[in-house]
Amino acid sequence: MTRLLVTLPEYDDTTFxxxxxxxxxxxxxxxxxxxxxxxxEKEKANKxxxxxxxxxxxxxxxxxxxxxxxxxxxxxxxxxxIEVDKNEHLLFGKIVHAFSCSSAHTLGPKCVEKGxxxxxxxxxxxxxxxxxxxxARPLQDEIAKPVFEAALTLPLNLINxxxxxxxxxxxxxxxxxxxxxxxxxxxxxxxxxxILALMWDKNSQIIHGNQDATIFD
Amino acid sequence: xxxxxxxxxWKIVKARIEAMPAHLKLSIGGIGSFTKQDLxxxxxxxxxxxxxxxxAHLNYLRSFKKEATIFNV
Numbered sequence: 001m002t003r004l005l006v007t008l009p010e011y012d013d014t015t016f017x018x019x020x021x022x023x024x025x026x027x028x029x030x031x032x033x034x035x036x037x038x039x040x041e042k043e044k045a046n047k048x049x050x051x052x053x054x055x056x057x058x059x060x061x062x063x064x065x066x067x068x069x070x071x072x073x074x075x076x077x078x079x080x081x082i083e084v085d086k087n088e089h090l091l092f093g094k095i096v097h098a099f100s101c102s103s104a105h106t107l108g109p110k111c112v113e114k115g116x117x118x119x120x121x122x123x124x125x126x127x128x129x130x131x132x133x134x135x136a137r138p139l140q141d142e143i144a145k146p147v148f149e150a151a152l153t154l155p156l157n158l159i160n161x162x163x164x165x166x167x168x169x170x171x172x173x174x175x176x177x178x179x180x181x182x183x184x185x186x187x188x189x190x191x192x193x194x195i196l197a198l199m200w201d202k203n204s205q206i207i208h209g210n211q212d213a214t215i216f217d
Numbered sequence: 218x219x220x221x222x223x224x225x226x227w228k229i230v231k232a233r234i235e236a237m238p239a240h241l242k243l244s245i246g247g248i249g250s251f252t253k254q255d256l257x258x259x260x261x262x263x264x265x266x267x268x269x270x271x272x273a274h275l276n277y278l279r280s281f282k283k284e285a286t287i288f289n290v
Contacts, residue, residue, distance in 0.1 A: 013242075013250045067247045101247035125269060126246040133240055143241065189238045196277045197243075203276065 002215055004035040004159065005059035007045040009066045009076045013135060017128070018065050018099060020138040021148040026063070030159050035061070035215075045075035050082075054090050061095050061215045063155055068100030068121075071107050084110045091116040095164070095215055097155040101125040108208045117217075118164045118209030120154055126204070127197040129190060143190045146178040147197050154205070158215055165211040175202035222271045230274045231260045245269065 006026070008019040019041075030037040038057055040049050045066065054062070064073040064081065071084040082088055084107050092115035098104060104121035111119045128148070134141035153174040157167035175198055182188065182195045234256045244250045248266065251259070259266040 014244045014246050017244065018246075069247060101245075125248060127273065128244050128246075129241050130244060130250075131240055132242050132252075135242070190241060192233065193237060193241055193243070196273055199277050199280060200273045 002035055002061070003038060003057055003059040004030050004061045004063065004215075005038040005050075005053055005057065006030075006040070006063040007050065007065050007075055007081065008039055008041045009045040009074075010042050011077055013130070015066055017130065017138045017141075017144060017148070021144075021152060022063070022065055022099070024139055025149070025152045026155055026159060029156060033159055033161075035159065040075070043076045045081070046079055047075065047081050047087075050075065051087065051090060054094075059094065061097070061158060062091060064096065064098045064100060064103075066100050068098060068103035068107075070102050070105040071110075073098050073100045073103045073107065082107065082111075088116070089114045091119075093117060095120075095158060095213060097121060097158060099126075099151065099155070104206045104208065108206070112209040116209060117213045118207060118211065120158075120164060120168065120205075120207045122201065122204045123206045124200070124204040126151075127200050129193045129197055131190075143194065146181070146194060147201060150174040150178055150198065151201060151205070161214050161216050163212050163214050164207050164209070168205070168207045168211075171205060172202060175199075175205075222268070222275070226271055226275060227260060227263065227267075229278075230271045231257065233274060234260060234270070 009015045010019045067074040072080040073082050075081045088111045091111050095117050096119045098121035105123040108119035131141050131143045154167045154171035157170045179198050182191045237253050242250050242252050
């Protein structure tokens with residue numbers, strides 16, 4: 001059975017937003033698709049758990065949500081989960097999506113060198129604007145919604161069995177949809193900021209490895 | 218701090234941030250969350266975050282020039 005492992009840290013504003021939007025947009029589909037997602041939530045999103053579960057459960061798709069740097073993706077309380085020249089070999093044979101800053105700059109290519117089938121993510125910092133009046137209820141934040149909807153279209157389509165190339169294209173199209181939306185709704189207060197974030201994140205999104213791979217291969 | 222951006226570029230971005238609604242906050246994953254006042258401070262200091270802001274804004278503004286070229290305007 002194809003399995004999915006997802007990290008869901010939730011210890012600051014950024015990870016809180018990312019986790020809540022992932023839970024809303026990705027997990028219902030993963031459960032419906034019978035991928036039986038393995039969820040590492042909050043403080044369980046640590047290196048020991050991640051390594052142990054990757055080895056014992058052999059998930060095909062690994063979704064790493066959290067902060068990142070060029071050379072690492074982080075879990076709860078900024079503990080590095082996967083780092084260059086330390087444990088990227090654990091992702092051998094897997095498809096990885098890192099919803100984090102920058103890790104696709106260096107960690108992504110290194111993972112592919114060490115046998116990761118494909119690594120998708122962002123080569124720069126990930127930007128999003130929030131409405132401070134809704135920060136305790138991220139799913140009701142209409143200002144943050146477009147960026148998350150566009151960004152999470154990529155892993156959503158991986159879960160749906162699309163190829164890396166197709167999932168990336170769908171996500172890029174969703175970014176374009178929202179960019180065009182704001183270009184034609186200049187009256188909205190958040191238009192200049194959201195176009196900036198959407199364009200930056202769209203240009204930062206990148207894929208490495210086998211673009212024809214799917215999680216059901 | 219020496220930067221890759223001109224004074225005019227810093228000024229343009231600062232003006233755009235000053236026009237930003239006060240109820241918005243920018244989250245830059247891996248770095249932190251910033252209010253409008255935080256962003257203005259970083260632009261005044263021309264630090265790493267300020268430079269990242271300017272880079273993102275110029276990326277956006279230059280897209281208009283690119284589109285004008287495509288449409289031969």
